[in-house]
Amino acid sequence: MSSSSTGSRGETVPTVPSAAGVADDVDVDGVDVGGLLDRGRTLATPVLRAAVDRLAPPMDTVAAYHFGWIDAEGRPSAGDGGKAVRPALALLSAEAAGAAPEVGIPGAVAVELVHNFSLLHDDLMDGDEQRRHRDTVWKVHGPAQAILVGDALFALANEILLELDTVEAGRATRRLTTASRKLIDGQAQDISYEHRERVTVEECLEMEGNKTGALLACAVSIGAVLGGADERTADALERYGYHLGLAFQAVDDLLGIWGDPEATGKQTWSDLRQRKKSLPVVAALSAEGEAAERLGELLAADAKSSDFENFSEEEFAARAALIEEAGGRDWTAQEARRQHTIAVEALGSVDMPERVRRQLVALADFVVVRKR
Amino acid sequence: MSSSSTGSRGETVPTVPSAAGVADDVDVDGVDVGGLLDRGRTLATPVLRAAVDRLAPPMDTVAAYHFGWIDAEGRPSAGDGGKAVRPALALLSAEAAGAAPEVGIPGAVAVELVHNFSLLHDDLMDGDEQRRHRDTVWKVHGPAQAILVGDALFALANEILLELDTVEAGRATRRLTTASRKLIDGQAQDISYEHRERVTVEECLEMEGNKTGALLACAVSIGAVLGGADERTADALERYGYHLGLAFQAVDDLLGIWGDPEATGKQTWSDLRQRKKSLPVVAALSAEGEAAERLGELLAADAKSSDFENFSEEEFAARAALIEEAGGRDWTAQEARRQHTIAVEALGSVDMPERVRRQLVALADFVVVRKR
Numbered sequence: 038m039s040s041s042s043t044g045s046r047g048e049t050v051p052t053v054p055s056a057a058g059v060a061d062d063v064d065v066d067g068v069d070v071g072g073l074l075d076r077g078r079t080l081a082t083p084v085l086r087a088a089v090d091r092l093a094p095p096m097d098t099v100a101a102y103h104f105g106w107i108d109a110e111g112r113p114s115a116g117d118g119g120k121a122v123r124p125a126l127a128l129l130s131a132e133a134a135g136a137a138p139e140v141g142i143p144g145a146v147a148v149e150l151v152h153n154f155s156l157l158h159d160d161l162m163d164g165d166e167q168r169r170h171r172d173t174v175w176k177v178h179g180p181a182q183a184i185l186v187g188d189a190l191f192a193l194a195n196e197i198l199l200e201l202d203t204v205e206a207g208r209a210t211r212r213l214t215t216a217s218r219k220l221i222d223g224q225a226q227d228i229s230y231e232h233r234e235r236v237t238v239e240e241c242l243e244m245e246g247n248k249t250g251a252l253l254a255c256a257v258s259i260g261a262v263l264g265g266a267d268e269r270t271a272d273a274l275e276r277y278g279y280h281l282g283l284a285f286q287a288v289d290d291l292l293g294i295w296g297d298p299e300a301t302g303k304q305t306w307s308d309l310r311q312r313k314k315s316l317p318v319v320a321a322l323s324a325e326g327e328a329a330e331r332l333g334e335l336l337a338a339d340a341k342s343s344d345f346e347n348f349s350e351e352e353f354a355a356r357a358a359l360i361e362e363a364g365g366r367d368w369t370a371q372e373a374r375r376q377h378t379i380a381v382e383a384l385g386s387v388d389m390p391e392r393v394r395r396q397l398v399a400l401a402d403f404v405v406v407r408k409r
Numbered sequence: 410m411s412s413s414s415t416g417s418r419g420e421t422v423p424t425v426p427s428a429a430g431v432a433d434d435v436d437v438d439g440v441d442v443g444g445l446l447d448r449g450r451t452l453a454t455p456v457l458r459a460a461v462d463r464l465a466p467p468m469d470t471v472a473a474y475h476f477g478w479i480d481a482e483g484r485p486s487a488g489d490g491g492k493a494v495r496p497a498l499a500l501l502s503a504e505a506a507g508a509a510p511e512v513g514i515p516g517a518v519a520v521e522l523v524h525n526f527s528l529l530h531d532d533l534m535d536g537d538e539q540r541r542h543r544d545t546v547w548k549v550h551g552p553a554q555a556i557l558v559g560d561a562l563f564a565l566a567n568e569i570l571l572e573l574d575t576v577e578a579g580r581a582t583r584r585l586t587t588a589s590r591k592l593i594d595g596q597a598q599d600i601s602y603e604h605r606e607r608v609t610v611e612e613c614l615e616m617e618g619n620k621t622g623a624l625l626a627c628a629v630s631i632g633a634v635l636g637g638a639d640e641r642t643a644d645a646l647e648r649y650g651y652h653l654g655l656a657f658q659a660v661d662d663l664l665g666i667w668g669d670p671e672a673t674g675k676q677t678w679s680d681l682r683q684r685k686k687s688l689p690v691v692a693a694l695s696a697e698g699e700a701a702e703r704l705g706e707l708l709a710a711d712a713k714s715s716d717f718e719n720f721s722e723e724e725f726a727a728r729a730a731l732i733e734e735a736g737g738r739d740w741t742a743q744e745a746r747r748q749h750t751i752a753v754e755a756l757g758s759v760d761m762p763e764r765v766r767r768q769l770v771a772l773a774d775f776v777v778v779r780k781r
Contacts, residue, residue, distance in 0.1 A: 091590075092594070092597075093594040093597050093598060094597075094601070095597070095601065096593075096594075096597050154560075158556050158557075158560060161556065162552075162553040162556055162557065180533075180534075180552075181534040181600055184530050184533065184534055184556060185530075185534065185593060185596060185597055185600070187560075188526075188530060188559075188560075188563070188593050189590065189593045189594075189597075191560070191563060191564075192563075192586055192589045192590045192593060193590065195567060195582070195586045196583075196586050196587070196590060199579070199582060199583040199586055200583070202583075204576070204579075206579075207571065207576075207578075207579035207582075210567070210571060210579075210582065211568075211571040211572070211574075214564055214567045214568050214571055215568070217564045218463075218561065218564045218565065218568060221468075221557060221560050221561045221564060222464070222465040222468075222561075224557060225464075225465050225466075225467070225468050225557055225561075226465060228553055228557070229466070229467065
């Protein structure tokens with residue numbers, strides 16, 4: 038994503054954020070986003086670990102490997118547990134409803150469990166061999182463990198909420214269940230699109246809304262629901278989260294093609310290798326002109342090619358260049374900014390402490406400018 | 410399972426039931442068990458189908474194939490949806506709490522969804538190619554659809570309950586979640602036992618309690634919970650269901666080795682082909698004497714054999730004969746009767762209409778004498 042702004046440490050954040058020069062640990066909009074992410078991680082992780090410890094062996098070990106707490110040989114590991122955007126959002130969500138951030142912890146943990154259930158299953162279905170710079174669970178522990186531990190994390194998510202035994206927890210579980218269903222619908226769409234020659238931009242956005250928007254939406258409402266927020270407030274927070282999710286996914290789609298493998302932990306041209314019909318691809322294919330036409334021919338031929346597995350770096354680079362030339366990269370960057378704007382606007386209808394509002398806006402900015 | 414009793418149509422049921430001559434559609438103990446199973450199927454199936462229709466394509470089609478509503482080409486099919494013991498129990502459960510049977514329907518559907526989620530995933534993990542006389546979902550639609558549709562059914566189960574939006578539904582969801590976690594623990598144990606040379610009878614019973622007992626227990630309590638029963642009543646009903654599940658599984662283990670493939674829809678010696686450490690095997694291995702010793706040597710050699718996949722009918726028959734000779738078959742049949750007795754006794758502590766009590770007892774009898 039290119040832009041003329043230069044966002045860097047301590048500076049006022051640009052209205053239209055840019056990827057340039059923003060690292061994970063910086064202030065955005067005068068808000069310590071790194072600190073917010075750390076707080077989410079610090080408060081949620083012990084509860085998450087205690088939840089995972091409930092699993093029957095060897096699922097506890099397999100899950101600990103997945104979360105990066107141990108390595109493939111079972112030795113303790115610092116690990117890269119991911120960005121932890123969702124826990125940070127769940128705690129802010131509780132604060133948005135006027136509750137203490139701690140009230141959001143079971144919600145943060147439940148959402149993380151559902152998120153990681155989907156990662157475990159999706160990596161297996163998609164044949165992805167790397168996640169967070171490490172071999173995926175099905176590569177290390179086999180497909181059966183990936184299925185089983187995914188199932189267990191999904192069940193644990195509901196357990197963590199329901200054992201609170203409150204009316205609010207019941208409402209939170211219902212929202213989480215709705216989000217989980219959408220997540221699964223989204224994965225079904227994603228898989229089916231890979232076998233189709235043409236996917237419209239609208240279909241792609243619907244899929245990404247299900248796959249990424251729904252669970253981020255849940256993260257942003259679940260803390261508030263646990264904190265006693267009414268349904269209208271929770272719905273408005275979900276709107277923010279849903280569009281934040283779409284912005285997040287647009288950035289992910291850019292990183293999936295043009296991301297730095299060192300930063301993302303994925304292979305070069307990762308999404309192209311998997312024939313993903315991601316936003317840049319779909320937008321490029323729906324454009325007019327020679328590049329779009331040439332891209333369409335190439336991808337159609339690729340779909341039938343028996344040699345696709347052995348494609349060289351140069352062949353993927355050529356496809357990426359055509360996507361960019363046809364405007365797919367720019368369109369997706371613009372879409373990320375558009376969804377970011379809608380997300381921030383949705384916050385307007387919610388009555389919440391000003392500090393929390395600024396923090397939610399800063400998190401939205403961060404999501405759009407991240408590099409991994 | 411052999412016994413001196415002769416239970417047949419219309420006769421008084423023996424205290425210790427026998428497999429001889431009892432078909433699905435007979436009266437047991439003067440109770441029309443076939444009618445109870447039919448009622449469960451008739452009331453639950455339309456709601457189950459409506460739930461499955463909510464799934465995004467192609468998951469709706471894949472699920473419809475799994476349930477036997479359509480064939481592999483998508484044509485409507487009469488299908489064999491299984492015995493439907495769980496829906497029958499869930500409706501009786503509501504009646505045990507003094508509610509109308511219909512109150513148990515969402516519980517019946519939720520339990521069926523969880524049961525079928527586990528079948529979809531277990532068949533894939535275990536590499537089972539046949540279920541209910543048809544190719545399994547992963548064989549027909551591929552592993553990804555088996556994973557995905559399983560996930561979707563699991564999520565749907567919670568959705569169906571939580572959208573009732575009552576305190577009772579929250580309690581029911583919590584019990585279902587606990588049962589689901591145990592189900593997954595049980596599958597994890599089952600898989601890990603296949604790679605172990607020795608498994609104790611206690612470990613095997615714990616695994617089967619998780620894998621079969623927990624969800625049957627939930628089926629028998631969920632209708633009552635939805636009907637407003639207190640926790641003590643629900644717990645007592647769960648005890649009945651748990652031990653009924655252990656009896657059910659003991660019979661399943663017998664059928665898994667000595668069952669008639671025509672009736673069970675599985676391969677001959679099905680469990681032996683999968684090296685399942687089922688009750689007859691574990692009981693035989695833990696016995697004294699020459700047959701047990703010879704069996705232990707054979708199975709240990711089998712575990713290392715590269716030719717196991719190509720074993721002949723005769724080789725499996727020889728192993729089955731040793732299991733029987735070592736007493737594994739008799740012990741398991743006796744265990745089925747023992748668990749059946751505990752189950753029926755647990756009903757004693759619950760205050761319920763006499764008709765419902767007689768029906769629950771008859772269902773327990775049926776479970777132990779079934780041939781498929």
